[in-house]
Every structure is written in C-alpha cells, then in structure tokens.
Amino acid sequence: MELEKFKELHARFFGKELPEAVTASEEYDAYIEAIHDDEACYNWATAEKLKAKGFDFESYCCLMLADKVYQSLDEEGEIKYDDPDVIINKWDEGLYGIPIHDGGASMVVINYCPWCGHKLSK
Numbered sequence: 001m002e003l004e005k006f007k008e009l010h011a012r013f014f015g016k017e018l019p020e021a022v023t024a025s026e027e028y029d030a031y032i033e034a035i036h037d038d039e040a041c042y043n044w045a046t047a048e049k050l051k052a053k054g055f056d057f058e059s060y061c062c063l064m065l066a067d068k069v070y071q072s073l074d075e076e077g078e079i080k081y082d083d084p085d086v087i088i089n090k091w092d093e094g095l096y097g098i099p100i101h102d103g104g105a106s107m108v109v110i111n112y113c114p115w116c117g118h119k120l121s122k
C-alpha cells in the first residue's frame with residue numbers, strides 16, 4: 001500500500017470506535033494488513049504511536065525493538081515483570097534481555113537486536 005494512502009486510512013481508523021460496517025470493509029482489511037505486512041506503513045504507524053506517547057524511539061536501532069521495549073514498561077516506565085506478553089526488557093545499564101516467565105526476574109541477556117541484527121552495545 002502507498003504510504004500516503006495508509007496515512008489517510010490511519011487518520012480515519014486509528015484509535016476510534018469503529019462500527020462493524022467499517023471493520024468489515026475491504027479498506028479496513030487492507031489497512032490492518034498493511035500494518036502487519038508493509039514495513040514502511042508499520043514503521044510510520046509505530047513512530048507516530050511512540051511519538052504520541054513521548055517515548056524516545058529514536059535512540060533504538062529499529063522501531064520493532066523500540067515498540068517492544070515500550071510495551072514492556074508500565075505507565076511509570078517500570079518494567080512489567082509479570083506480564084507474559086512482554087518479550088524483551090531493557091535495563092538502565094543498556095542491557096537487553098529476553099525475560100523468562102517463571103515468576104521471577106530471570107532473563108537471557110542478548111547482544112544483538114532480534115529484529116534487525118544490530119549489535120546492542122552498552
């Protein structure tokens with residue numbers, strides 16, 4: 001999908017309570033598909049979301065990592081240790097890890113971004 005077209009659909013659909021007539025439409029389907037399959041659309045929509053939340057996504061190697069780190073934090077910016085949806089953690093020391101959901105705070109430290117392969121140096 002053209003990014004311009006996507007932006008137009010995003011303005012109409014994002015963050016709104018949509019009637020079923022809309023969510024069942026081909027346009028809406030195409031919009032949802034573009035978020036998942038079109039990298040340019042995904043990156044733009046994710047950057048918009050993180051910008052709106054005041055999250056410093058530009059310090060990350062890619063938007064995928066920025067978004068997953070954002071999702072790992074609660075409203076106070078603290079790591080959510082007991083949320084099974086959290087797939088990556090970032091610590092203040094610049095360490096990244098994959099949490100092990102065993103009820104504790106254990107994790108596997110990773111040195112490369114799982115999405116873009118960038119070295120996650122301190």
Ligand SMILES: [Zn+2]
Pocket residue numbers: 060061062063065113114115116117118
């Ligand atoms: Zn990355």
